[in-house]
Amino acid sequence: MEKKVFIEKFREALEIKSAAMDENTALKSIDGYDSMSVMAIIALVDELFSKRLTAKQLAEVNNVKSLMELIGPENFS
C-alpha cells in the first residue's frame, strides 16, 4: 500500500479534519487523540493488513512513520 493511501485511510478512520498530516505527525498531537483512537487504529490495521496490534504496542508508537514500521515496512511503498 502506498504510504499516502494509508495516511488517508488513517485520517478517515480517526475522522481527522486538520489539513496538515504526514508520516512525521505525532499521534498524540492529533486533536482528540485518546484511548478510542487507539482502538480505531487497531481496527484499521486489522482491516487493512490482517494484523492485530495491541494497545501496549501502540503506546510505544510516536508518529505515523513508527506506526508503519510496526505494521511492517514491507507493506508500504
Next chain:
Amino acid sequence: MDSQFSLQGRNILISGASSGIGRCVAVFCSRAGANVLMLGRNEKTLSETLEMMEPARHALAVIDLNDFSSYADVIAPFIEKNGKIYGIVHSAGLEFSGPYNLTKPRNFQDIFNINAVAGFELSRIVASKFADNEAGGSYVFISSIRALFGVEFATAYSASKGAVIAASRSLALELAKKNIRVNTISPSLVLTPLLDKYFESLSEETIRSMKQQHPLGFGKPEDVANACIYLLSDASRWMTGNNIILDGGYSVR
C-alpha cells in the same frame, strides 16, 4: 446436586465448547449428569474440554459454524448413539470492535452468522428433526450486556447479541407447543480468551475503569455456566422467552 438441577441422562448440544464459557458449560453439564455433544473449530481444544468432563456418552465434532448445510450431518451420529437432544447452549461467539466508520456490511454478516444465525439454525434442525417430543427441551443462547447497554465501537457486536434476545422471544412462543423453552443469558465482561483479546486493544487505565464499573468485579465462566444449568434443568420449567442479566452489578447504577 439437588434433583431439580439435575441433567441426568439428558443430551445437550453445546456450540463453542473449545474454550471460555462454552467449555465451562460443557464441564458443568457433565457434572450434572448430561451427555454432551460439543461443537467447535478446534479438535485439540475440544479434546481438552472432554478431558475436564465427568465421563459419559459425550462426543465432539469439529465444525465451521458458517457452514449451515453441514449441521444435520454433524449432529446425526450423536443422535444415533444417544437418542434425541434435550438441550442446546449456543455459546460460540465472535467479537468485533471497531469505530462505526470501519464497520462494514461484511463485519455485520460475519458476526451475525456466528453469534445469531448459527444458534437459530442449530435450534431449527434440532427442534424439527432431533427433539424428543415427549420430554420437551430447553435452548439457551448466550447474548451479552452489550445488547442492552451501549458502548462505543460495538455496533455490530451489540446488534448481533440484541438479535439473539429478540428472536428468542418469538422462538419461545413457537416452540412452547413442543414444550421446548427458549431463554437467553446476557453476561457483562467474563474472563475468557475472547475478553483477553479485547483487552489487548485497551490501555491498562481503561481496563481499570471498566473493572470499577462492575461492583462485583468481572465475571468468571462458572458464573454463566451455573445459569445455563439452571435454564437447562427442570428448576426453570416455568421460564421461557426470558433473558437473565449476569453483570456483577454493572447495570444497577
